[in-house]
Amino acid sequence: MTVDITPLLRGEVSVITVDCGFVPDRAPEGVRLLPGARISGRISDSGGYIRLTSEVTVPYAGSCARCLDRVEGTLGFRFDRTLAPENTVTAELLEEEADEYLPLKDGFLDPDAALGESVFLEFPMVLLCSPDCRGLCPRCGKKLPSEGGCGCSPREIDPRMEKLKELFPD
Ligand SMILES: [Zn+2]
Numbered sequence: 001m002t003v004d005i006t007p008l009l010r011g012e013v014s015v016i017t018v019d020c021g022f023v024p025d026r027a028p029e030g031v032r033l034l035p036g037a038r039i040s041g042r043i044s045d046s047g048g049y050i051r052l053t054s055e056v057t058v059p060y061a062g063s064c065a066r067c068l069d070r071v072e073g074t075l076g077f078r079f080d081r082t083l084a085p086e087n088t089v090t091a092e093l094l095e096e097e098a099d100e101y102l103p104l105k106d107g108f109l110d111p112d113a114a115l116g117e118s119v120f121l122e123f124p125m126v127l128l129c130s131p132d133c134r135g136l137c138p139r140c141g142k143k144l145p146s147e148g149g150c151g152c153s154p155r156e157i158d159p160r161m162e163k164l165k166e167l168f169p170d
């Protein structure tokens with residue numbers, strides 16, 4: 001995706017609207033990115049700085065880290081950056097302040113790499129079907145309800161586990 005910023009740089013317009021789909025290039029392990037990732041926002045002159053203010057949405061699917069249930073959702077986060085024409089900031093600064101600056105090249109913005117990186121960083125470390133998911137019962141393997149037990153008493157052992165116990169007495 002490239003966005004032509006030259007009309008804004010020349011002062012011909014005061015706002016450029018951004019509303020495009022993009023394809024993130026990396027996802028955290030265990031996360032499948034679904035089609036439909038989007039960035040929508042605006043680019044405008046803010047006190048001498050060219051600012052991109054936008055909202056990014058990324059549909060995804062994955063599995064709950066505790067119960068392995070399918071988890072589907074849309075990751076959403078703000079993506080605000082100052083656009084820096086070449087020669088106004090050093091390469092070191094761009095690298096150090098990657099969450100603040102985006103480089104402009106010949107008046108064009110190509111945010112895909114920075115967007116991909118942000119998508120990767122914004123995902124939660126572990127996906128859960130719900131924040132209080134209790135995972136699976138270690139005895140019967142059933143998903144534990146949010147309250148109470150799965151039905152096994154602490155001493156009761158699943159017949160399949162009993163069979164395993166015969167095979168592996170220890
Ligand atoms: Zn879960």
Ligand SMILES: [Zn+2]
Pocket residue numbers: 137138139140141142150151152
């Ligand atoms: Zn159980």
